[in-house]
Structure formats: C-alpha cells, structure tokens
Amino acid sequence: MxxxxxxxxxxxxxxxxxxxxxxxxxxxxxxxxxxxxxxxxxxxVPAVAGGSWRATLPGGRDVALTIDQRFQDVTGTLDGAALTGSLRGTALRFTAGGRDYRGTVGEAAIAGEGWRAVRVE
Structure with missing residues (x-):
C-alpha cells in the first residue's frame, strides 16, 4: 500500500x-x-483521464465531456448524458446516451473511433 x-x-x-x-x-x-x-x-496502471474535455462527436458537433476517475473506473457526463466506463492502460471505453465510445487517452487529447476530445484547462 x-x-x-x-x-x-x-x-x-x-x-x-x-x-x-x-x-x-x-x-x-x-x-x-x-x-x-x-x-x-x-x-x-490507468492513464489519467479525469477532468474536463471538449469532445467533437461524429458529424462535427462539439460537446462537453466530464470524466470522474477512480483508478480504472470512470463516470461522468457527455453532453449532459451520464457515462460509465473503464480504462485499461490508455484504452478508454464508456457508454453514454445509449452509445458506446472507445478511445486512447493521451496527455492532452483522447483519440476516439469517430470522435476526439481535447483537455480543457
């Protein structure tokens, strides 16, 4: 410990x-x-994904993404919809608004399959 x-x-x-x-x-x-x-x-060891992000969804719409992280477990909101998911290293998976999202967490950005997010300071 x-x-x-x-x-x-x-x-x-x-x-x-x-x-x-x-x-x-x-x-x-x-x-x-x-x-x-x-x-x-x-x-x-999970990446640090917790915090505020600006996500660009398929179709180009920009929305707020907030991730609360407890080790490899994540919760939060995407455009006001509740999200739940997990991290395995840098691999992020979550569900929000009935849709599944996957991405790779970097220091300042999340590169997703058909979507992207950048960290908001």
Missing part, C-alpha cells in the same frame, strides 16, 4: 503490476487468480 501512490504517478499507463498474497486496498485488481494456495493479483 505504501507504494501505491508511486505506482499511479511514476509508472507509464499500461504498466502491469503483479502481487501475490496481498491487494492494493480499494484499487480493484484487473484480474486475480489462485496459484497453489496463494492469490495472485494483476493491475494495469
């Missing part, structure tokens, strides 16, 4: 962290398996 803050801030998104016999508190493991009599956990 003492290393957790450093894992999230110093490792590149997508880095894999494996432990055995202990977890990382409220950071839910991406996978776990029983090996012999020990539990083995896998975490994939």
């Amino acid at each position: 003492a290393l957790r803050p450093r894992l999230l801030t110093e490792l590149k998104p997508g880095t894999r962290v494996v432990t055995h016999a202990f977890d990382l508190g409220d950071w839910r493991a991406d996978a776990e398996r029983l090996v012999g009599d020990r539990r083995v956990y896998l975490w994939i």
Whole structure:
C-alpha cells in the first residue's frame, strides 16, 4: 500500500503490476487468480483521464465531456448524458446516451473511433 501512490504517478499507463498474497486496498485488481494456495493479483496502471474535455462527436458537433476517475473506473457526463466506463492502460471505453465510445487517452487529447476530445484547462 505504501507504494501505491508511486505506482499511479511514476509508472507509464499500461504498466502491469503483479502481487501475490496481498491487494492494493480499494484499487480493484484487473484480474486475480489462485496459484497453489496463494492469490495472485494483476493491475494495469490507468492513464489519467479525469477532468474536463471538449469532445467533437461524429458529424462535427462539439460537446462537453466530464470524466470522474477512480483508478480504472470512470463516470461522468457527455453532453449532459451520464457515462460509465473503464480504462485499461490508455484504452478508454464508456457508454453514454445509449452509445458506446472507445478511445486512447493521451496527455492532452483522447483519440476516439469517430470522435476526439481535447483537455480543457
């Protein structure tokens, strides 16, 4: 647990962290398996996606995108519609307004399949 803050801030998104016999508190493991009599956990360091974004949707419409992030889990709004989703490294997936979105999170932009977002400061 003492290393957790450093894992999230110093490792590149997508880095894999494996432990055995202990977890990382409220950071839910991406996978776990029983090996012999020990539990083995896998975490994939998520990108930092939380914050305010300006998204350009298919058709060119610009809308507000707000992402609240708790480790690899994301919630928020897209053009006022609630969104829920997850991160696996830099790979972002979420659903909003009955539509599925996928994208790759960078430091200042999210490159999506048919959409794009830039971080608002």
